Amino acid sequence: MKPKVDCILLVDDDEDCNFFHERLINKMQCAGRVETVLTGYDALDFLKTSVNGEHPRPNLILLDINMPGMDGWSFLYEYNKLSEDQKAQIVVVMLTTSLNPDDKKKAEADPNVGAFANKYLDEESLMNILKANFPQFN
């Protein structure tokens, strides 16, 4: 039995990318389920929506920085305003195709950001992220 997290939320306007990452997660069998949203607004809505009195609270959010409308940074700004039970124990991973080291610095400076990675993730990089944030993967 492989270790896994309950839920991973993919936030990316690129459906190809979402498809790729969902496929990767399923292949690795490291999450109970994968949720996909195409915009930051959708992601916020998702987090705020309670199902049966409970917030979805995904374990991991893979967040694309470069998105039309609300980009990754704006999302993080709004995310910070959420209540603790809405965002408790959530690890946010910033994803980008950009090689700009400034982005990396900025992301690392944000306490809500658990990791910073280049798109696309592969098995190795995803595993490194999981290992770094979730003890059950060690």
Place this chain on the structure above:
Amino acid sequence: MNYQFSLIYRGAAYLTLLTALVVMYGWLQGIESVQIIVQSWPSMKFNTALCFFLTGGVLLSTYYRKDFFKIPLAGILLVVACLSFLENLTGLQIGLQSFFVPGLMSAGTALCFMLLALAHIGIYTEALIWRKVSQYLLHCVTVISFFAIIGFVYGISGEGKLVFISSMAIHTSVLFFLGSMVSSLIHPSLGFTRLLIGKKPGNLLAKRMFPLIGGSILVLGYLVINYWETGQISPETGLTIFGLSILMIALVFISIIAMELNSTDIRRSQVARALRDTNANLEKIVIERTALLAEKVELLNATTSAARIGTWEVDLEAQKVAWSDMTKELHGVPPDFEPDLATGINFFKEGKHRANIETTVERCIATGEPYDVELMIVTATGEDKWVKSIGTPILRDGKVIRLRGTFQDIDVRKRAEIKISEESALLQMLIDNIPINIYTKDLLSRKTMINKSELELMGLEDSSTVIGKTDHELFPKESADISRKEDVEVMKTGIPILSRETSMDLGENNKHWFLTSKIPIVNSEGNVTGLLGVSVDITERKRNEEKLKNYAILESKSAEMEQFAYIASHDLREPILTIKNYLNILFEDYGENLDTGARRYSDTILSALNRMETLIAGLLDYARLSSPKEFETVDLNQSMKNVLLSLDSLIKNSQATITVGKLPTISGYPTEIELLLQNLITNGIKFRKPDRVPVIEIKSKKHGRAWIFSVRDNGIGIGPEYIEEVFVMFKRLHSRKTFDGTGIGLSHCKKIVELHNGKIWVESEPGEGSVFYFTIDTNEIKNETES
């Protein structure tokens, strides 16, 4: 004796001689008429004639001043006359009576000869009294002979005559009268002659009276006696007529003379009055002039006193020095102070002042050259004082015997002058040394003054080549036209131009910028006479401003560029990554179904995508290098450690040997420096000869003001034709098959070195290896700047 008198005198003398000779001849030949002249009258005796001959000689020798002849002749005459006189009086028989021709001269004649001889002997004596005596002796002769002549005229016979003149012949008396008269003319200012000769009114009277009265008495007396003797009138009537006639003549004559005298006196008194008036006038003028002079003297005194001018005099012969009161006051000594030459000199301040006055005075005495010097004295009260000393020599026979001069207190003026000259020197020094261009121009924009700074700008050394020239003669026409226009504006309006930015072309690529002020120069009458130009060369500042502007543009451009590079890289990468990843999942999902052809094509696509990705990354890095940042302290030893660590797997796989010498600490960009080292080392390993284990050696060396770093490898080397090209972006020397690469690495290196103000170059021997060198300025090295 004047010329007329001398003619008369000589005539009389020669007549005397001639008469004497005629009478003597008459005696010898017995011609009676020449002896007697008038019958029944006494004759001139032979010895009388002889004496007259002697007398003529005496007269001539007196006239010609021949004492040698005169004294003996007069002596003989005197002796003969004396003897004759004695014979006459006493009747003694001396023998003269029968000498040559018998006959004795009368006592009167002898007396006359005696008196004449004596008079002529004493006529030229030095003592006035004797000259006077001889004059009166001559007058006696004249009177005696006159009486004798009257006797003859009145026809008084021998018995009725006076004793003395009883037997004097007529021509004898005339000769005596003549001789004595002319002799008395020798000294016309003496005796009775004076009365007749002088020009005063009395003389005039005498001169006219004597001949007239004498003549009228003679004529009237003769007539009266004649009529009386013939019995035509009684003696009483004759005497009365005679007396009245004489009285009438005398009265008329005196009246005429008196009137003449009166008119003369009137003229005289008029003249005297005029003279008195003139005199009075003159006196008035004298008084006025004297007052004026006194005023002038007072003014002079006041002036010299106010101007503090004293006088002095040095008598070099007597070694005496005199100072005026003011001179003493200036020296601070009391009025009774007695100076001498040495003390005078010693008042001058020791040193150059005293040395100067000493040489000046010496030269003045030696050459007679006057002097005028301004020197300092120390007064008796110990006060330093500037004085002006003027000295004028007084010469006698070309030798300076005295010095005279003035001594003036010029302390206030001199100190002010010195202060002004010091201030002006300071100003000049300031003008010469201030790094601002300063000049003055006249109304025609000709330079009248120029300072060093302005001269240097023109590349000149001597201001004389510039003075008097206009800008048109010194600068390009375009600049000169503008400048002249400004000049005219300033001088016309009197309004200065302040800190106007101007430019001037001083030759090829030598444009200078100035902040120029032009200020009109106004004289004391308020007229503009020129202008003062002050210009600061702001070329450097201007260039820096330009640089900064360019830099700012560059900076914004570079930021833009960087932004562009990120976006481009992001957007470019995205599709590549998508293709790549989907290709991968294609393999994963359908790998078994693909034949070998499809697989090979897919591999080619994949490797091309990888290469594209690397290129994009490289471009982005290059773009990032352009953005300027702050230098940091970089310990190159630490940088090298980091590089070797990151290259660990490459080094291990290639079995490369890396040796690193001791490296300095510099100030620079740490990331870029590491990238530089990493690139160079990577290159060294990458371009190795397949049959050789790579050996890389890194060293540093100080060279002048820079550090030189070298990275040596034993790789394939670079052909000389490519030595320059290796640093060009995207330039690759080898096929991808032989050596993979983007062609960006070395251009990165070049850029990084240039960011550190250094240079990079390569030396290589194909087949043996290459050495990459780069320099970094030591002034960028922290350790160096600290030491």
